[in-house]
Amino acid sequence: MDLLSQHAGEAKILAGGQSLVPAMNFRVVQPSLLIDLNRVAELSFIREEGNVIRVGAMARERHLEFDASIEKRIPLLHEAVPNIAHPQIRNRGTIGGSIVHADPAAELPMLMVALNARLKGKNKSAERWIDAKDFFEGMFTTALESDEILVEIEIPFMPPRTGWSFMEVAPRSGDYAMMGVAALVTLDKEGKCNSAKLVYLNAGDGPVDAAASTQMLAGGTLSEKSIESVAVHASENEINPFGNIHASTDFQRHLAKVLTQKALKQAAQRAGESQ
Amino acid sequence: MTQVTLTVNExxxxxxxxxxxxxxxxxxxxxxxxxxxVGCEHGVCGACTILFDGESMRSCLIFAVQADGHSVTTVEGLAPDKDNLHPLQQSFWEAHGLQCGYCTPGILMTMIPFLRDNPNPTEDEIRHALSGNLCRCTGYQHIVDAVKLASEKMREK
Structure with a gap:
């Protein structure tokens, strides 16, 4: 922390290096100083505490993938992590590194928003918690100051009667997805929708939470028709994809609509099964 | 300059x-x-895959100084001696799993931990495990066959 406060603005934190080192190899970034966190053993824990799971920023993505309490308490995260790149990348890449990199096409930032995670920033003298929804400020930009590092992620257990789904479409397995969505549906005791959440990747300059669309579902029953109108609303009005060489914006919106319908159906079905 | 001490192939x-x-x-x-x-130097092609403390990783995305105190295995560490190949290498030989051979070391080092954790994989699982390694000769079918053959050989042992 001393090094970072002395060199704030010029030093880069090296976590798993699966995004930073490629950028350095291409000479896109040339930091004068790297501060390597790989030997900071106390940042790589995963543990349950009360109704949350606490994850150290240096926990490897591969450890998230095989953690039994994540599988049980936060199945959305468990199911989504294998979609991150390839095993060789997940063996080295960290949860904290991916979150702080804030790539709009990455899975972990949007999952943190979907799961209402809190992120703990720390500088030399103080710590603070930031809600995931306030953390991502834009493309590759977060609420962290240049003398702060992300040290811990707090993810609440998914509530009872909650179904989940994660879906993405990539040109090839392991590539960045052209579009992706995380869906959560919580039913009340009568089987009506208590709350729903849809968060998209590669659909704007950060994770996109389609809150106005999911609001349409609250208090109602999830039917083919209501799901379709939410998918149409979210894909036409709430996301703002940029398009790239693999997919035009029209195609991205089309994918968002189709994936939203499939994901909401799967999430609603799973929520029903847990009744 | 920084001094590093590491173990490579024991x-x-x-x-x-x-x-x-x-x-x-x-x-x-x-x-x-x-x-x-070394293929792409940005973690996409998989040619530089090695084992770092027994797990497959991209050696182009790790600095040498970060390997201080760690154990690395490269393709040179697979064969038991000069006259015998590792069963995975032998299977690539027998099933024509390589053409130009550029991608082969990275694929072998990806498949070692994969077969350790999945000794009896389906074709689908093999294809998924291969997705982080590019073969510009596009000889994927024979690579899949070779991995399948290797899994049989290694289970017999």
Whole structure:
């Protein structure tokens, strides 16, 4: 922390290096100083505490993938992590590194928003918690100051009667997805929708939470028709994809609509099964 | 210069290196272990895959200084001796799993931990595990066959 406060603005934190080192190899970034966190053993824990799971920023993505309490308490995260790149990348890449990199096409930032995670920033003298929804400020930009590092992620257990789904479409397995969505549906005791959440990747300059669309579902029953109108609303009005060489914006919106319908159906079905 | 001491293929090495040197370059230029290939240098092609403390990783995305105190296995560490191949290598030979061979070391080093964790994989699982390694000869069908053959050979042992 001393090094970072002395060199704030010029030093880069090296976590798993699966995004930073490629950028350095291409000479896109040339930091004068790297501060390597790989030997900071106390940042790589995963543990349950009360109704949350606490994850150290240096926990490897591969450890998230095989953690039994994540599988049980936060199945959305468990199911989504294998979609991150390839095993060789997940063996080295960290949860904290991916979150702080804030790539709009990455899975972990949007999952943190979907799961209402809190992120703990720390500088030399103080710590603070930031809600995931306030953390991502834009493309590759977060609420962290240049003398702060992300040290811990707090993810609440998914509530009872909650179904989940994660879906993405990539040109090839392991590539960045052209579009992706995380869906959560919580039913009340009568089987009506208590709350729903849809968060998209590669659909704007950060994770996109389609809150106005999911609001349409609250208090109602999830039917083919209501799901379709939410998918149409979210894909036409709430996301703002940029398009790239693999997919035009029209195609991205089309994918968002189709994936939203499939994901909401799967999430609603799973929520029903847990009744 | 920074001093690093690491174990590569069960031999300990100590060298003075620039902190900026990649592990892939260290293996090739400092230790002369040119079996680890360098393709894209941004983690996509998989040619530089090695085992780092027993798990597959991209050696082009790790600095040599970060390997201090760690154990690395490269393709040179697979065969038990000069006259015999590792069953995975033997299977690639028998099933025509390589053409130009550039991607082969990275694929072998990906498949070692994969077959350790999945000794009896389906074709689908093999294809999924292969997705982080590109073969410009596009010889994927034979690579899949070779991995399947290797899983049979390694289960018999």
């Amino acid at each position: 031999t300990q090495y100590t060298r003075d290196v620039e902190p900026r040197m990649l592990l892939s370059d260290f293996l090739r230029h400092e230790l002369g272990l040119t079996g680890t290939h």
